[in-house]
Amino acid sequence: MSESEPSLIRPDMLEIVGRPYRRQVSYPVGASDIRRWAAAVYFPAAPPERYTDPRAERDLVAPLDFNPFAWGSAEVAGTGVEIDLDASYRSSGAMEHFLGVTPPELKRALNGGVSADYTGVPIRPGDIITSASAVSGYSQRTGRLGPMLMTDVATTWTNQDGAEVKTQRMTLIRY
Known part of the structure; x- marks a missing residue:
């Protein structure tokens, strides 16, 4: 990011880092x-x-x-503070609106990579898995087309006993 380029990362965005914005509960695994x-x-x-x-x-x-969510979810919940958002922002992955924060005015996005860390706790028949997604961080870079916002998202899966099964990390590049 050049010094003349304004920051895409606002203080209200930094306040939501680490706060879950979406939660899913699976049907019992068969x-x-x-x-x-x-x-x-x-x-x-x-x-x-x-x-x-x-x-x-x-x-x-x-x-x-x-x-376990491939065939749908038994429950999907947000935070209850979602704000209305233009559909063009939704299509670029803007998740800030789920926490009541206006996303940056970037309408294009691409996947910057996905990884998963497994804990060794297996998924077995009868398990009910809960996933919770949260923005884990922001960074900014300048690309050929101008400023780019890297949004890191972590989704943690736990079983019905509260044991962590895995954490999936994704980077969304918005520009």
């Missing part, structure tokens, strides 16, 4: 959900026997990339 996911991931090959053997159901564990 053994058939895990099997279908494994069948799709390994297609056209057959999934490993640990996913298909009915005798192994007691020890069935979902693959790391399993998404």
Whole structure:
């Protein structure tokens, strides 16, 4: 960012860092959900026997990339302070409005990368997973087209016992 370029990161945006803006609760994970996911991931090959053997159901564990929200959510909740927002900002991933903050006037976006950290706590049949997403930070750079706002988002998944399953991190580049 050059010194003559105004900051895209306002104080009201910094105040929402770390505050969850969206929460989802999955339906109870079924053994058939895990099997279908494994069948799709390994297609056209057959999934490993640990996913298909009915005798192994007691020890069935979902693959790391399993998404319990792929077939919908039992509950989706925001923070209750959402402000109205022009649809063109929504399409660029503006999540600040979920916390009552006007997003920066940037209407284009692209994915700057996604990663996941797994804790070793597996997802098993019967688990109910809750995900909570929060802005974890902002940074600004100058690109060929002008100022770019990097918005880092962390989504943490926990099971019904409160044990953390994974944290997914995504960087959204808005310009």
